[in-house]
Amino acid sequence: MKNQLRVAMAQLAPVWLDKNKSLDLVCSGIEEAAIEKAELLVFGEAFLPGYPFWLAYTDGAAWDRAVNKELHAHYARNAICIEEGDLDAVTQLARKYEMAIYLGIIERPTDRGGHSLYCSLVYIDQSGTIRSVHRKLQPTYDERLTWAPGDGHGLQTHRLKAFTLGGLNCWENWMPLVRAALYGLGEDLHVAVWPGSDHNTEDITRFIARESRSYVISVGALMRNKDFPAETPHLQSILDKAPAILANGGSCIAGPDGEWIISPVIDKEGIIYEELDFNRVLEERQNFDPSGHYSRPDVTRLILNRERQSTLEFPK
DSSP: OTTEEEEEEEEOOOOTTOHHHHHHHHHHHHHHHHHTTOSEEEEOTTTBTOOOGGGGTTTTTOTTOHHHHHHHHHHHHTSBOGGGTTTHHHHHHHHHHTOEEEEEEEEOOGGGTSOSOEEEEEEEOTTSOEEEEEEOSSOOGGGGGTOOOOOSTTOOOEEETTEEEEEEEGGGGGOHHHHHHHHHTTOOEEEEEESSOHHHHHHHHHHHHHHHTSEEEEEEOEEEGGGSOTTOTTHHHHHTTOOSEEEEEEEEEEOTTSOEEEEEEESOOEEEEEEEETHHHHHHTTTOOTTTTTOOTTTOOOOOOOOOOOSOOOOO
16 A cells, blocks of 8 residues: 555635634544544644734835734744744654645744744654645745745755655745755755735646646645634724635645646635556656656756755864
8 A cells, every 4th residue: 555645735724913822723633533543733824823924915015014013923932942842742743643744834943042033844754754844935025024035955855655745825826936946956845835815826726737747735724714812902893894805715636637636626625635556657757758758967967055044163
């Protein structure tokens, strides 16, 4: 059964900007997926503790405005610090159930001083070990008002049974050289995480699958007016302008031929399961392999810098 992989997409609404309750939701999702014998479980972009939806509705680019400062501070207090053990409960469950997990988080890392926020995609293997933390290279549009740009350290792939996994956050999936880096690292199961909406996933998911001849799993969350906790700072200012549905999910899976296995799932909350067969990758690579027989490294090559960036360097 090495060629078969049971995957699960957690299309859920986080407990918005509440780290502890969202962590509980992640853990209950793992428990549920374990009952269904999932071997890989994927959560959406920034699921812990949620996407910064307020920026679009509170004049987020206004300088020195109290509402934005206070919401950012609330966001930072609820961000994930891996070094302080915030993901320990998740890694313990991954080990208990021998389940690999891709989890979108807002990270507040100590190696960058412990105050700036990064949109990160964490890969936890079946032994419960964190194998990579990929910080989003380029926050998109208003995201730049609250997220810092990341680096290439987390551009890594991971073996899971017969598959080689890689993952990117949201609009990074539109960056051709970043995709090419993962292809060159042997990726054949691509994980794309999104805040949630089919207008993002319906085109790029099939395109990447067809370009790479890989499986592509796109996972998005849900966010509705009712999902904003009552204790959210400046809640009414957000609700005054926010639509009833901010994220409708759109989770889906495309096969290595670029055709739908699961088309985008809209407005449905829950965990979605599918079985993937690695042999389909080999079949589609017969006529096109972007980093193998259909590449010309003597003409074009890519440089990948995977150093973790920091303002400090300690001489040996």
